[in-house]
Amino acid sequence: MRRKAGHLLAIEEEILDVALTIKAEGTSSFHGFAVAKLIQTNRDARRLTSQGTLYKALGRLERAGLLASEWEEADTAAAEGRPRRRLYHVTDLGERALAMARAQRPLPEPILRRLAPG
């Protein structure tokens, strides 16, 4: 499933989209698992994207600089009795990239280079 040269994959655009929706609702960060559940329930219930696919997409987006992340405070997770989350937020570059993607305009070279594997 090769990337159409110059463009974001559907999943990548969806992640950015979900992220900005969450942000608009007042939460500045999001984590992978939450996106997974959102995609599974709200969106395409049929195509329940696997964890593998999702976390790899998150990795690509971060490598390309469209997302940035940091580990959640250990205390926060401990207080809620659950594993630590990796908290992502959309960067300015990410917002611009999403705008371009929505307008179906090809993305600039450097972004594409960093989205590619290796």
Add this chain to the structure above:
Amino acid sequence: MRRKAGHLLAIEEEILDVALTIKAEGTSSFHGFAVAKLIQTNRDARRLTSQGTLYKALGRLERAGLLASEWEEADTAAAEGRPRRRLYHVTDLGERALAMARAQRPLPEPILRRLAPG
């Protein structure tokens, strides 16, 4: 499967046993997952005790004061890129209880009371 009055369950004795084996090999603490794997591979491969059973047994042993635990340092887990472990160690009371169990001598009242649910 009700407890034979005055005695440790097979699983409980096994946990204490494994814990002391690990300790004898030079590691002062152990975690649930490690015990699970040890029981699955080394010991009864057939009766691969489920996580549920194991963690509940660990809970009983800690409640009874035969084990004590603390969370692993967040940094340690982070450095190795895995979830945090709960590190258990056998208490003096635990060692004594195991000795009694091995000798098939009934355990003292207060321990039994704390092993019981509720």
Add this chain to the structure above:
DNA sequence: AGCGTATAGGAAGATATCTTCTTATGCAAG
């Protein structure tokens, strides 16, 4: 001796992230 029930056992799932391995697809080059 038989029976009821408390309680342990086990399956399954939630929580979260990430890796590995295989499969499929769609792009691009011929």
Add this chain to the structure above:
DNA sequence: CTTGCATAAGAAGATATCTTCCTATACGCT
């Protein structure tokens, strides 16, 4: 237009802990 291959998709499993729900059994009592 066909084919090859790069790469994303997905399945599966590893890592770790813990909860809920149902089932089975053995203990203790009549």
